[in-house]
Amino acid sequence: MVTRIECIFFSEFHPTLGPKITYQVPEEYISRELFDTVQVYIITKPELQNKLITVTAMEKKLIGCPVCIEHKKYRRNALLFNLGLVCDAKTDTCALEPIVKKLSGYLTTLELESGFISNEESKQKLLPIMSTLLDDLNATGACTLPIDDSNTIHLKLIPLRKDPQIVQEYDVPVFAQCKEHFIKSQWDLTTQQILPYIDGFRHIQKISAEADVELNLVRIAVQNLLYYGVVTLVSIFQYSNVYCTTPKVQSLIDDKSIQEECLNYVSKQGQKRASLRDVFQLYCGLSPGTTVRDLCSRYAQQLQRVDERRLIQFGLMKSLIRRLQKYPVKVIRDERSRPPRLYTGCHSYDEICCKTGISYQELDERLENDPNIVICWK
Amino acid sequence: MMPSPSDGLPDERGSMYSQSQSNVNTSGDKTSPISVILVSSGSRGNKLLFRYPFQRVAESPSSLTAKQRNPYALNTTVDTLEDQDGDSREQSPLTDEQLVAGFSDIILATILATKSDMCGKKFELKIDNVRFVGHPTLLQHSPIIQVSKTDPSPKRELPTMILFNVVFALRANADPSVISCMHNLSRRIAIALQHEEHRCQYLTREAKLMLSVQDEITTMTETDGSPKSPFRQILPKCKLARDLKVAYDSLCTTGVVRLHINNWLEVSFCLPHKIHRIGGNYFPPEALEQSLKAIRPYHALLLLESEKALLSQLPLDCSPAMVRLIKTCSAVKNLQQLAQDADLALLQIFQIAAHLVYWGKAIIIYPLCENNVYMLSPHANICIYSSLAEEFSQQFSGSNLPSMLAKFSLPVSLAEFRNPLEAPAQEAQLIQMVVWMLQHRLLIQLHTYVCLLVPPSEDEPGMKDEELPLAARVGSRSLSTPSALSFGSPTSSDDMTLTSPSMDNSSAELQPGGDSPLNKRMTETLLTSLSEYERQVILNIPAAQNPEDLRMFARLLHYFRGHHHLEEIMYNENMRRSQLKTLFDKFRSVLVVTNHEDPIISIFQSPME
Numbered sequence: 001m002v003t004r005i006e007c008i009f010f011s012e013f014h015p016t017l018g019p020k021i022t023y024q025v026p027e028e029y030i031s032r033e034l035f036d037t038v039q040v041y042i043i044t045k046p047e048l049q050n051k052l053i054t055v056t057a058m059e060k061k062l063i064g065c066p067v068c069i070e071h072k073k074y075r076r077n078a079l080l081f082n083l084g085l086v087c088d089a090k091t092d093t094c095a096l097e098p099i100v101k102k103l104s105g106y107l108t109t110l111e112l113e114s115g116f117i118s119n120e121e122s123k124q125k126l127l128p129i130m131s132t133l134l135d136d137l138n139a140t141g142a143c144t145l146p147i148d149d150s151n152t153i154h155l156k157l158i159p160l161r162k163d164p165q166i167v168q169e170y171d172v173p174v175f176a177q178c179k180e181h182f183i184k185s186q187w188d189l190t191t192q193q194i195l196p197y198i199d200g201f202r203h204i205q206k207i208s209a210e211a212d213v214e215l216n217l218v219r220i221a222v223q224n225l226l227y228y229g230v231v232t233l234v235s236i237f238q239y240s241n242v243y244c245t246t247p248k249v250q251s252l253i254d255d256k257s258i259q260e261e262c263l264n265y266v267s268k269q270g271q272k273r274a275s276l277r278d279v280f281q282l283y284c285g286l287s288p289g290t291t292v293r294d295l296c297s298r299y300a301q302q303l304q305r306v307d308e309r310r311l312i313q314f315g316l317m318k319s320l321i322r323r324l325q326k327y328p329v330k331v332i333r334d335e336r337s338r339p340p341r342l343y344t345g346c347h348s349y350d351e352i353c354c355k356t357g358i359s360y361q362e363l364d365e366r367l368e369n370d371p372n373i374v375i376c377w378k
Numbered sequence: 379m380m381p382s383p384s385d386g387l388p389d390e391r392g393s394m395y396s397q398s399q400s401n402v403n404t405s406g407d408k409t410s411p412i413s414v415i416l417v418s419s420g421s422r423g424n425k426l427l428f429r430y431p432f433q434r435v436a437e438s439p440s441s442l443t444a445k446q447r448n449p450y451a452l453n454t455t456v457d458t459l460e461d462q463d464g465d466s467r468e469q470s471p472l473t474d475e476q477l478v479a480g481f482s483d484i485i486l487a488t489i490l491a492t493k494s495d496m497c498g499k500k501f502e503l504k505i506d507n508v509r510f511v512g513h514p515t516l517l518q519h520s521p522i523i524q525v526s527k528t529d530p531s532p533k534r535e536l537p538t539m540i541l542f543n544v545v546f547a548l549r550a551n552a553d554p555s556v557i558s559c560m561h562n563l564s565r566r567i568a569i570a571l572q573h574e575e576h577r578c579q580y581l582t583r584e585a586k587l588m589l590s591v592q593d594e595i596t597t598m599t600e601t602d603g604s605p606k607s608p609f610r611q612i613l614p615k616c617k618l619a620r621d622l623k624v625a626y627d628s629l630c631t632t633g634v635v636r637l638h639i640n641n642w643l644e645v646s647f648c649l650p651h652k653i654h655r656i657g658g659n660y661f662p663p664e665a666l667e668q669s670l671k672a673i674r675p676y677h678a679l680l681l682l683e684s685e686k687a688l689l690s691q692l693p694l695d696c697s698p699a700m701v702r703l704i705k706t707c708s709a710v711k712n713l714q715q716l717a718q719d720a721d722l723a724l725l726q727i728f729q730i731a732a733h734l735v736y737w738g739k740a741i742i743i744y745p746l747c748e749n750n751v752y753m754l755s756p757h758a759n760i761c762i763y764s765s766l767a768e769e770f771s772q773q774f775s776g777s778n779l780p781s782m783l784a785k786f787s788l789p790v791s792l793a794e795f796r797n798p799l800e801a802p803a804q805e806a807q808l809i810q811m812v813v814w815m816l817q818h819r820l821l822i823q824l825h826t827y828v829c830l831l832v833p834p835s836e837d838e839p840g841m842k843d844e845e846l847p848l849a850a851r852v853g854s855r856s857l858s859t860p861s862a863l864s865f866g867s868p869t870s871s872d873d874m875t876l877t878s879p880s881m882d883n884s885s886a887e888l889q890p891g892g893d894s895p896l897n898k899r900m901t902e903t904l905l906t907s908l909s910e911y912e913r914q915v916i917l918n919i920p921a922a923q924n925p926e927d928l929r930m931f932a933r934l935l936h937y938f939r940g941h942h943h944l945e946e947i948m949y950n951e952n953m954r955r956s957q958l959k960t961l962f963d964k965f966r967s968v969l970v971v972t973n974h975e976d977p978i979i980s981i982f983q984s985p986m987e
Contacts, residue, residue, distance in 0.1 A: 033495065036493070037495050037496055040488060040489065041503065045485055045488060047481070047482060047485045048485065048489070048505065051505050051506045052504070053503070054503070054504040054505075055503050055504075056500070056501075056502045056503070057495075057496055244973075244974070245972050245973070245974045246975075247974050247975060247980065250939075250940040250941060253831075253939070254940075275833075276834075277832070277833055277834060277970070280829070280970055281831075281970050284972035287972075287973060288753065288787075288788050288789055322756065327760060329760060329762055330762070331780050331781055340762070344761050344762050344763060345760035345762055345780060346760075346761045374780055374781050374784035375784060375787065376754060376760050376780065376784045377754065377787035377788065378754040378755065378756050378760065378787070
């Protein structure tokens with residue numbers, strides 16, 4: 001999402017004229033009426049100092065952080081100013097807030113150290129600074145500029161993303177884009193250590209064991225990768241897994257780009273590319289009650305050019321299919337026995353096997369023949 | 379800071395703390411407001427008339443420093459989501475009260491009572507972690523000041539209010555759709571207040587009351603020395619204050635607000651984010667609206683509450699059409715039949731149905747019939763400790779929910795439950811259970827979708843890469859039933875008899891039987907949307923030798939894009955399920971069939987991400 005800054009302004013409380021805009025880039029952007037309407041939010045009462053204030057008025061959004069420095073040397077015993085940004089009212093300005101806060105911090109420091117703002121001469125340097133800021137931030141989203149001999153401003157627009165989901169030990173991370181594009185050195189040590197083990201088939205618990213990194217650290221590192229869209233999560237692959245299609249499977253037919261991506265991804269290496277019909281038939285062949293093993297035997301012809309593991313992986317990544325998990329629920333129990341801890345319907349087979357260390361087959365054998373337990377698939 | 383017994387009115391203090399306790403439950407909830415505030419601006423300047431929840435008055439500066447003296451105490455006034463390690467963890471958030479309590483009455487009055495040029499528009503102000511939203515409204519006063527004729531005192535100029543603002547404070551990270559909903563409510567209340575002010579100066583009277591109580595308390599505080607909350611005293615005296623409190627409480631709990639301003643004007647409002655929830659997720663109103671636009675006459679309306687309960691909730695002056703609809707509504711009737719039975723236009727049915735769905739009183743399903751295939755919803759709560767399990771066993775004694783749900787682990791049609799040895803009462807109960815599970819979003823219905831995909835030829839590899847499949851090519855052709863106004867023959871179950879061919883379909887022009895040149899030409903025209911290669915493959919299928927079958931296939935070609943399910947084709951084309959299934963089987967070498975839920979109405983069973 002493009003966050004375009006329309007204007008940067010510097011406003012202060014003049015000892016005789018009151019609140020005014022001293023500089024604004026571009027000139028005359030903020031009209032007299034606009035400033036009159038919003039000045040109470042720009043040069044504020046002391047209670048609102050150092051708070052990030054965003055006000056929407058007359059189709060514009062103004063973001064600022066009012067600063068008040070009290071000292072006897074100032075006329076009126078205090079210096080009030082505010083360096084703010086103006087955007088269109090519809091813009092999402094969350095990414096700009098840290099910048100405004102940082103700027104107000106810089107200016108406060110400059111004022112306290114060398115009287116940058118109260119000195120009329122040095123204050124004039126603000127204008128070219130604001131101009132550079134506006135241009136750089138709009139062009140590249142980052143700005144580095146020296147203010148004087150000893151101080152430099154570093155600013156960057158960081159877009160906010162959605163909070164990532166919690167990563168469980170039975171989740172499997174898979175690279176959303178080509179692994180080769182990943183620059184190892186930009187990431188932290190933990191991530192670098194677990195990187196070789198992220199292959200789209202190892203689950204978190206396994207990665208932790210093989211990479212020799214503590215489980216929770218792996219979870220956090222993968223969650224971090226998830227936040228930046230580097231990986232997505234799928235479930236553990238087994239030939240006994242059951243999957244079914246979602247309405248999104250039709251996008252394979254409608255959307256040419258997904259088609260291309262899919263056929264490139266799932267075709268066996270070193271062979272002719274698989275046909276769309278074969279791949280689509282395979283996905284549609286996945287249904288409740290059918291295991292991957294069944295699919296392989298039923299559609300052997302279609303699988304000649306398709307790698308079934310990658311087929312499943314792609315389908316899960318793009319939500320063309322979803323996994324049906326088994327949930328054991330203990331329905332009949334006598335009063336004396338303990339309440340079920342894991343067989344409550346909240347924990348899937350994957351989770352139980354991960355937590356207790358027993359294998360899928362073993363769990364199946366235990367539960368299939370237990371009359372007190374029903375199995376729900378969802 | 380514990381209240382000492384020597385302070386006056388200890389029970390009042392206690393209740394103030396218990397008030398903040400109940401607010402803790404709603405803190406962190408992004409769809410609930412933190413506070414409701416009423417401000418006004420007039421000849422007496424900017425005033426905060428009322429705010430709710432009440433501020434915790436006991437905080438005095440000395441107590442704050444006492445708390446901070448412990449060098450190991452965490453500084454909780456900074457609300458950050460990450461600690462130094464960059465972990466994003468669940469941390470105890472600032473209670474909402476703390477977020478807004480930091481603003482004194484005076485500063486709120488200053489920032490929320492805007493200048494007149496901001497009136498009549500959405501007001502949005504964000505300060506750190508709080509977002510204020512409102513709709514400042516100008517009041518026009520008649521120049522005549524009402525003075526009682528018997529009042530002997532000299533004419534005093536009554537303090538006049540110029541504008542007022544009903545403001546809701548929200549968490550800053552609230553969803554934009556929540557923010558616009560709150561603004562909507564603020565605007566509605568403002569309209570009602572403006573009207574009442576014009577009619578009988580209601581707002582001025584209430585404001586006067588509120589201010590006088592505030593003055594009273596301030597003078598009392600100065601003499602007594604013990605701080606009290608003036609707003610608590612305002613509540614019993616002032617109807618408007620009580621209305622605002624009710625609005626706030628309702629928004630935090632049910633999401634449905636019904637007020638009677640001055641016991642006269644009704645303001646009703648619902649917050650879709652609270653009403654339409656499954657588990658912890660809500661679905662955004664835009665998705666809801668999109669879904670509602672796409673419903674078809676063959677869908678059905680399923681009420682979420684009993685008919686009696688729903689009727690009792692309607693206001694006295696509600697539309698009789700709605701009452702009729704609710705009375706004739708049933709899970710087995712589709713909207714078309716509902717229109718006939720309730721004697722209302724189909725368009726009206728759509729509108730009322732959408733209204734009921736928006737207010738969370740009904741959902742859209744496919745009408746119940748024995749061929750429907752249901753499966754457990756991926757978002758269903760199957761935990762044995764859930765309240766749903768409890769409710770189920772109360773409603774259907776002798777059955778438990780998980781066992782019933784396990785039966786739907788694999789897709790199963792209702793017909794499979796039919797047991798000729800069982801009493802009919804059992805069957806009726808089964809239907810009841812299925813309806814119950816649908817109402818509680820535990821089941822999804824699966825439909826069959828079919829897509830035309832011709833096997834690629836081995837000797838023309840270039841072709842299959844460049845050519846788009848039929849679905850993408852036929853995209854521009856319109857559907858035979860636009861969403862809201864189709865009048866094809868109704869069919870919702872398989873036992874209907876074929877009526878005369880539907881009136882507006884192009885397929886009606888095809889004469890049944892005979893290989894007349896007219897039919898042949900029709901078939902050819904319909905097949906022109908296919909490429910030469912595809913046409914050849916289809917014509918080579920043994921079933922295509924039968925002109926009837928080929929004709930049917932050509933006629934239905936535009937449905938084979940994977941976006942129309944079997945029941946829809948049945949409805950539009952007036953065909954039986956068995957006919958279609960046979961056709962699919964005959965042409966299975968070029969068709970791919972799959973089952974999944976209907977994306978148009980799946981929103982009601984599963985929230986979209």
